[in-house]
Amino acid sequence: MNKLSYLDVYGVIQLYAGSVLPMYADGWERFPCGQYARLVVEKLRDEARFWSGRKDDVARRLTEAADEIEYRANSQPQARGGRENE
Numbered sequence: 001m002n003k004l005s006y007l008d009v010y011g012v013i014q015l016y017a018g019s020v021l022p023m024y025a026d027g028w029e030r031f032p033c034g035q036y037a038r039l040v041v042e043k044l045r046d047e048a049r050f051w052s053g054r055k056d057d058v059a060r061r062l063t064e065a066a067d068e069i070e071y072r073a074n075s076q077p078q079a080r081g082g083r084e085n086e
Helices: 006-016 018-024 034-051 056-075
Strands: none
Touching: 006 018, 006 034, 006 056, 018 034, 034 056
């Protein structure tokens, strides 16, 4: 899997799933974890399903962003404040 940076994922969310941005961006450039990660991943996967068959490149980018958030949320220890470091 290609490792996406926080800003790569931020850009995808900003373009295609702007309603998720407040749950993703905390001002500290850290990937979300816990409940926030689950909510963001769920929304990105919903958006990817919507775009699948319409604009497959958009669906792919949304899925990659969701995969990166999920990977980070499951593989790194939690930082203070319930968020993960990049």
